[in-house]
Amino acid sequence: MNHNQDxxxxxxxxxxxLRAVPERNRHTAALRRQNYLASIKKLPxxxxxxxxxxxxxxxWLAAAMALVLVMLTGTTITAVAAQGSLPGSLLYPVKTSLExxxxxxxxxxxxxxxxxxxxxxxxxxxMDTLLSANTKLPPVLADRLETQFxxxxxxxxxxxxxxxxLALTSLQEMLQERERLMTASEGHPxxxxxxxxxxxxxxxxxxVSAGLADPGQYRQQFENQNRNSSATPNPNGTPGVGxxxxxxNPSITPGDGQGPNATPTPGNxxxxxxxNPSITPGDGQGPNATSTPGNxxxxxxxNPSITPGDGQGTNATPTEKPGATPTPGxxxxxxxxxxxxxxxxxx
Amino acid sequence: xxxxxxLLRARQFDQQSLAEVYDLFSPGLYRYCYRLLGSAPxxxxxxxxxxxxxxxxxxxxxxxxxxLKAYLYRTAHNWIIDQYRHKASQPxxxxxxxxxxxxxxxxxxxxxxxxxxxxxxxxxxxxxGQRQVIMLKFLEEWTNEEISLAIGKPVPAVKALQHRALExxxxxxxxxx
Numbered sequence: 001m002n003h004n005q006d007x008x009x010x011x012x013x014x015x016x017x018l019r020a021v022p023e024r025n026r027h028t029a030a031l032r033r034q035n036y037l038a039s040i041k042k043l044p045x046x047x048x049x050x051x052x053x054x055x056x057x058x059x060w061l062a063a064a065m066a067l068v069l070v071m072l073t074g075t076t077i078t079a080v081a082a083q084g085s086l087p088g089s090l091l092y093p094v095k096t097s098l099e100x101x102x103x104x105x106x107x108x109x110x111x112x113x114x115x116x117x118x119x120x121x122x123x124x125x126x127m128d129t130l131l132s133a134n135t136k137l138p139p140v141l142a143d144r145l146e147t148q149f150x151x152x153x154x155x156x157x158x159x160x161x162x163x164x165x166l167a168l169t170s171l172q173e174m175l176q177e178r179e180r181l182m183t184a185s186e187g188h189p190x191x192x193x194x195x196x197x198x199x200x201x202x203x204x205x206x207x208v209s210a211g212l213a214d215p216g217q218y219r220q221q222f223e224n225q226n227r228n229s230s231a232t233p234n235p236n237g238t239p240g241v242g243x244x245x246x247x248x249n250p251s252i253t254p255g256d257g258q259g260p261n262a263t264p265t266p267g268n269x270x271x272x273x274x275x276n277p278s279i280t281p282g283d284g285q286g287p288n289a290t291s292t293p294g295n296x297x298x299x300x301x302x303n304p305s306i307t308p309g310d311g312q313g314t315n316a317t318p319t320e321k322p323g324a325t326p327t328p329g330x331x332x333x334x335x336x337x338x339x340x341x342x343x344x345x346x347x
Numbered sequence: 348x349x350x351x352x353x354l355l356r357a358r359q360f361d362q363q364s365l366a367e368v369y370d371l372f373s374p375g376l377y378r379y380c381y382r383l384l385g386s387a388p389x390x391x392x393x394x395x396x397x398x399x400x401x402x403x404x405x406x407x408x409x410x411x412x413x414x415l416k417a418y419l420y421r422t423a424h425n426w427i428i429d430q431y432r433h434k435a436s437q438p439x440x441x442x443x444x445x446x447x448x449x450x451x452x453x454x455x456x457x458x459x460x461x462x463x464x465x466x467x468x469x470x471x472x473x474x475x476g477q478r479q480v481i482m483l484k485f486l487e488e489w490t491n492e493e494i495s496l497a498i499g500k501p502v503p504a505v506k507a508l509q510h511r512a513l514e515x516x517x518x519x520x521x522x523x524x
Contacts, residue, residue, distance in 0.1 A: 007485060011513060014469075014520055015485050017462045018382045024374070025387060032395050033369060039399065040365045043406055 086126050088138040096144060103151075113155045113167045117174060120148050124178055127197065137193035145197060149204050153211075157222025161215045168215075172208045175201055354415045358405055369398055372419050375487070379420060382486055383427050383478075385467055393430075397423040417497035420487075424479050431471055469519040476500075477512030484509060 007015065082094035099119050106112040123145045130137055156167045179201050188194040211218035348356075348367070356364035373394050380393035400422050404410030411418035470478050479498055483489040491509075495502045 006509075008513065008517060011517055011520070014462070014466045014516075015481070017459060017466055018486060020459075021378045021381045022387065024377055025391075028387075028391055029373075029377075032391055033373070035395065036369050036398050036402075037362075037366055039402060040360075040362050043360055043402065 086130060087141040087144070088130075088135075092140070109155050109158055110163060110167070113152060113159075116148050116152045116155070117170060120145065120152070121174065123148065127194070131188060131191075131194070137191055137197070139193060142193050142196055142200075146200065149200065153204075153207065154222060154225075156211065157219050157225075161219075164215050164219065165212065168208050168211050168218075172205065172212065175205045175208060179205055350415050351413060354411060354413065357415075358410070358412070360405070365402070368401075368415065372416060373398070376419060376423050379482065379487060380423055380427065383424075383467065383470070383482060384430070385463060389430065393423055393426050396426050400426075414496045417493065420483065421497050421499075424475070424482075428475055466520070469516055472519050473512055473515050476508055477515060480505060480509045481512050481516060 078091065078094060079098060082091040082098065085091035085095050099115075103112055103115055106115055123141060127137060127141060130141075152167075152171060156164050156171070159167060179198075182198045182201065348364075353364055353367055353371070357368050376394050376397060377390050381387060381390035384390050384393065397419055401410060401419065470481065473481070476498060480494055483494045483497060484491075489497070491502045491505045495505045498505065498508075500508070
């Protein structure tokens with residue numbers, strides 16, 4: 001087919017000048033053909049798989065990428081699987097580590113507090129799940145819950161009054177609801193961890209109530225606590241989470257049991273929660289009185305409305321009083337040592 | 348044996364079919380390469396490289412599954428473009444700055460040779476697509492459908508490209524006159 005008719009006349013001659021091609025050198029053409037046929041014979045019977053054609057550098061890159069992909073996928077799968085894990089299971093530490101990471105990424109105290117509330121609810125759900133399966137509660141659950149309680153109370157202490165009130169109110173609602181549930185149920189008397197958690201919920205409820213009653217006193221207590229903890233840096237780098245365990249601390253001698261000869265020492269070693277006018281610290285009345293020395297609700301604060309042990313009675317030595325049953329303070333103050341653990345477990 | 352059957356057998360590394368492919372297409376490819384390159388050794392190199400790339404593609408499990416002729420001419424054209432770019436990026440030695448003329452040539456053949464070089468130079472001022480359309484349509488006498496397979500564009504695009512190519516070539520040739 002000749003398409004020259006489509007060509008403009010001035011281009012026809014120009015292009016036609018290229019049409020003539022000198023005869024191909026036969027010898028060269030034969031030589032080139034031989035080369036081609038020789039290269040055909042070198043070919044294998046089957047086509048080479050494409051993957052074998054990857055250069056070593058590309059192969060290394062592909063291997064590295066595959067490894068990273070496997071690691072990422074594996075990590076993701078583990079993280080997702082850990083979300084459904086329960087205390088005592090193999091993946092539970094992954095779950096708690098993820099929670100810690102979330103907390104570390106939270107931008108402010110309010111966000112951290114909110115996350116901690118969520119995690120606390122999660123702990124209670126885990127507890128319910130374990131109990132419904134008739135599984136004994138592992139100590140790690142109580143430990144984790146305690147850590148969260150401490151962090152929440154400490155965080156609330158760092159907030160401004162409106163934020164603190166909001167946070168403590170929210171926490172109080174959760175704790176009251178949990179306490180109500182635990183009281184309503186028959187409980188699990190054979191499970192010591194359950195009993196401890198129940199006790200701690202009750203104590204936390206009281207602590208939060210005290211904080212709501214006097215936010216200023218609550219905050220001041222945490223400021224003191226922070227000053228103390230900043231003076232003794234934590235070698236573990238664990239952020240000071242607050243006031244330390246709330247509860248009966250064996251290092252603290254609750255109750256002053258003041259008798260007549262006792263030096264009326266204000267306070268009983270427990271840090272004050274605040275002015276609770278309904279509470280009169282241990283009064284050690286009378287030699288035979290069954291006194292309740294020091295209830296730990298904070299007697300030593302500078303609140304003039306609170307009368308420290310008055311030392312009434314004669315020759316009363318509370319610890320030696322016949323019939324006296326000194327009940328240790330219930331430890332609702334914050335001032336215990338942060339390293340002490342209320343349940344005798346790990347701090 | 349038609350082109351498609353030949354290609355299928357060649358893809359199975361049938362040596363006879365691979366040899367037939369060479370015998371069928373190498374003469375036309377040589378002419379095509381020579382017209383663009385104006386050099387017999389370069390045209391031979393172009394043909395050899397085209398078939399070498401074809402074999403390499405088959406070896407890697409790639410290469411054409413249809414339209415073998417279009418594939419071979421496209422490969423040859425790409426090799427020529429590479430050659431031209433390589434040549435353009437290098438300084439031209441003084442002895443090559445003048446148009447080579449065959450020994451014992453008459454004034455008429457010398458004039459033809461000069462004209463050929465002028466047209467080639469004009470063609471290389473076009474875009475690769477425009478140049479390919481002009482070469483395949485007006486020198487290799489391909490139909491628009493065949494050209495569309497070779498350059499991977501629909502027929503209307505080929506027509507439009509041809510129109511622009513002729514306009515551009517006319518402009519270049521008239522400017523250099």
